[in-house]
Amino acid sequence: MKKKKIFQVVAASAIAASSFAAVAPNNADAASTNVSKTVDAAVKQMQKAQDTYWKTGTTKKVVATSTVQKEIDKAKKVYSDAKKQVTKSGGKNKAAYLAKLTKAYKYVKNAEGYVKTVKYAQSLNTQAKSLQNLIIQNDIKTEKLNHPKFVSELAKSDQKIKAGIYGATVEKVVINTYTNPAKTIEFAIKVYNYASYAHYWIQKGDLKTAANRLKVVDAQLPKVSQTSTLGKIVHAYVDKVKAEYQSAQNFDLTIMHTNDTHANLDNIARRITAIKQVRQASENSLLLDAGDVFSGTLYFNQFHGLADLEFMELAGYDAMTFGNHEFDETTSTLSNFVKQSKFPFVSANVDFSKDANLKDYFNDNITSSPKGGEIYNGIVKEIDGEKVGIFGLTTAETASISSPGKDVTFEDYIAQSKKMVESFEKQGVNKIVALTHIGYDDGGGDNDLTLAKEVEGIDIIVGGHSHTKLDTPVVDKTGEEPTVIVSANEYSKYLGTVDVEFDANGKIISDAGKLIEIDAKDADGNYVLKDDPEAAEILNTKYKPAVDEMKQQVVAKTDVELLGGNPAARTNETNLGDLIADGMLAKAKSINPETVMAVQNGGGVRTTLNPGNITLADVFTVLPFGNTLGIMKITGAELREGLEHSVATAPEPFGGFLQVSGMKFTYDSSLPAGQRVKSVDVKGTDGSYTPLKDDQSYYVATNIFTAKGGDGYDIFNKVFQDGRLSEAGFVDWEVFKEQLESLPNKTVTQQVEGRITDLAAK
Template identity: 65%
Template sequence: MNYQNRFYRKVLSVVASAALLASVAVPAVAAKEKHVSPDKPFELTIMHTNDTHAHLDTVAKRVSAIKQVRGESANSLLLDAGDVFSGTLYFNEYEGLADLEFMNLVGYDAMTFGNHEFDKGTATLANFVKDAKFPFVSANVDVKKDKNLKKYAKNKYASKPKDGEIYKGIVKEINGEKVGIFGLTTAETVEISSPGEDVKFTDYIEEAKAAVEAFEKQGINKIIALTHIGLNDGGGDNDLTLAEAVDGIDVIVGGHTHVQLNAPLVVEAGKEPTVIVQANEYGKFLGTLDVTFDKKGKVTEYAGKLLDVNGYPEDLEAAQILNTKYKPAVDEMKKTVIGKTTVDLVGGNPAARTGETNLGNLITDGMLAKAKTINPNTVIAVQNGGGIRTSVSAGDITLAKVLEVMPFGNSLGIMQLKGAEIKEALEHSVSLAPKANGAFLQVSGLKFEYNSSLPSGQRVVSVEVKEDGVNYVSLDANKTYTVATNTFTAKGGDGYTVFAKAYNEGRVSEPGFVDWEIFTEYVQSQDQKTVSPAVEGRIVGIAN
């Protein structure tokens, strides 16, 4: 069966588009099918990944999915929207080169840089670039003065790109049709990663306009933006703004915000529509977009889907490489002792879901410390108790145990919230008390009292914030506070609609650091890598 026929093509109303986004606010967006033009259409299948973050345990299934889709598509591209680096022990051990072997094996056509590609500086990134069997694109990242990357930087739009080189954009010729691909990387990288002073980030809107103009001057009318700026990120750049501000972009293949777009979005703000896709995170899905262009390069029809890689068998070659070359060392690393605790660290169900625990305090203290390095104005951190899966016995703390406590790999989000919104979140936290609730928040930088005998929504009787890091003062309902949490919660997970509203309004930035790494770093920063957290009265229930 032809691959494209596997998509159920349907008309999507604006209402359906809103439901698809799970309450992500999308201004000037309409998701609807176009009717195919009889004028010599060109059909293209775009496979895409983003924010894989070194999650390689399912990579053999991803390889299998890619091979199947490619085998059933006459014209195809395979693109990655960045953040291959950081997130699991595979990166800690191999610094991206394990991921690269599989990307080379399956034949990616291009990749843009994510912010995490710069986490270990440009020397590590240069090793990744030089061994790649595909080119890199990023129009707004200038590396020509960086000592490690300048030898690979071409600073142009290339009609004949070479593997292992960095371009503003490239031209891919597919069965006689030319497609322009340019890249964009979030300017937040300067604050949330380590690119160094010689890597410069320029205005993404102006660079996108220049890219479209450069391709159109070559007679290219099918243009793809491969971006790592986020769908609706609050950090200052995002795909929705890009689509509205720059005419001539046909497709945006995005990353950074880990959004699970189960079907494409379409922004119709200019002369032609722009289709936007993003494939969640951690290699869970292979994104697919079937798009039809008329002879003028206008999108006339599209259909997209995320393919769950767990529905595919492992590619035998990829599985053998993973299991013999890379996995054994990672399994050994899990035995690594990252620190010690002099007391039992209490988590799990029901402890972390019913009251303050010392492990909850330790996790949120680490989260707050990390957030302060990114935004010094951060004064509060909150962690859903359902994300603290188990306890840790006194003694050595191993990486394996840390991953057992925090198995989801949730990343850091930094929110701008009014005091009234913080109180609303705390009300939700204790709405089911004294019953166990995964939404119950562990906290740092604040303390509160609640009375579970009062009606839900009216239980929080006092909230104080440690604004200066030392002294508690009463929460001001009208004041804006900077609050750290994980992005699961920030996007409305566990019923936090108040956080989801902030996210949808662009009041959440996503620096992307992973919870277990933040925790490990915090423990290792303590004297002799030893912790002794206690319950401090941050959360007090006063019901009779």
């Protein structure tokens, strides 16, 4: 209210007061005097109701509505009582008294207006804080639902306050106390919402509209506090959206990847569900396989890769490279797999030009128009207008650990990779993926870590062969640009995903990845991923029945009880442990004839087999984990340390207790751990034994679990870390099956041979 208006109101009050004095009753009339006093007291109380908040004009502090309301209630009572007394008195000044009371009631009305308006202003402030809390709690949906009504009401607030409160100074105090803070909050929320609109249009791919929203944000953001809780959130959110806008101008790519699935198809329907879910969430995606689809389960034994192929085509794989196990049945089986596929294969360091089975499908070049059923050095895929180059590599160990044949040659992987990068870059391709089956940190002479360091220009390495589980990507920063390395473990346990962001020059500026567990279950024991209906129908009608039938096939028979399980295989040498270790040694010798010993962790020998027929199902029961074969180059001293670990808790059961082949050793369980092994002798080709030499190196077969430090074998893990482990990759149950089938008449007569002796037990 302007000063002039205030003056007029005060003047009017003065005139009214003088008017009340003019009609005061004659003092001679005692009764009239009592009525007059009652009326004056009532007027005074009614004026006090106004004065209670009127002091706000000088204190600049809002008076509590409850305080004012008390005075209003008192004023109303004395007003009512005074009216009754005036009416009852019936004096000649009755009308004047009533008029005086009625005129003074405006003080009550003013006070009531104050209470109502302050509550309204408080409500606005409360709404503002509520919206602020929704932003803080990230409940943007509810905030946006309630925001429009609040904005509309806030726009009218000043007018409502001015209309509801008597006194211009009081108005200002109320506005400053409640409305202005609400406006400050609303302004910050408005900026936040404009940023969220920008986020929405970025997600929609409309960067032009997003840019316009961000212009509004840029104009208003400087007015938003950087110290308040809400202000900090708004500034942080704007920074995030701006980064998102910048990111949207770059190229995002999601690569889904599998490796070393080894014909594990029982969960394929869930894997395909996972693939579909990732595709739905990722606009730009590739699906790649890094090899070793072949060998490992009865699905391969029965269908020779064609069951896997049908599901890979159903899933929509974009490319695959060859693993060493793709050559297990020479190239005749592989060629049948290749020619029937609807996706291309990439292989830059394998030359098939002389191989009778594969030369017709081999193209010694890079193509931008890849065809299914063809092999290329590399391919170029165009995704959302961006070119992505993909080339393949296969471990040179394949020549010795599998059966590719003499006409398939393996070339130096580093040299071929450099040629591929150069060729891609000449074609204007600056986003390059190496799809490799050389092992992440394999000791066989080639691996992904070395590749990343030695070859500049590879952006992503999707790896296999070593069955490495990389929960998140590993980034090598040796060169000018980073190289992201991923690997998805084994046996279709995971679908690997990696999201990368390229800048305009093809440099990866951000990466994030994870492994999706295909067989994950919820608290109720149900699979989190549901079966893809089409895949499940194909599996259950076309492939699974034949595999279930195969499991009942008899592999061999045993005339003796084959002792395994806990505690037998975890405390002493058993005939089943001997048999399994013998099979490992025989298989390892076929790969590396210099292999002289084998060790198998007793915890992996899961059960006892009774005399009678041994079915494939029995084989799987004994060795259910699908561990693969590895060959360590280890010194005698290191092996002795491993044996000390094996018997450290004896005679207590220990899953790491080693069943052995090609050696015998004695220990004394009564001695302190680490000092128990007394003798170790190595079996020669003539059957004789010679003492283990600490300073001599030996080739020793084991499973990859033990070789990489499982059961606490740190000394074996050191061998692995030193690059002295060759991963042959043959699955343990297949190796055991071969051993059973190699026995005379396929009949087991195995007895405990005294390979492990506890001297304290004698």
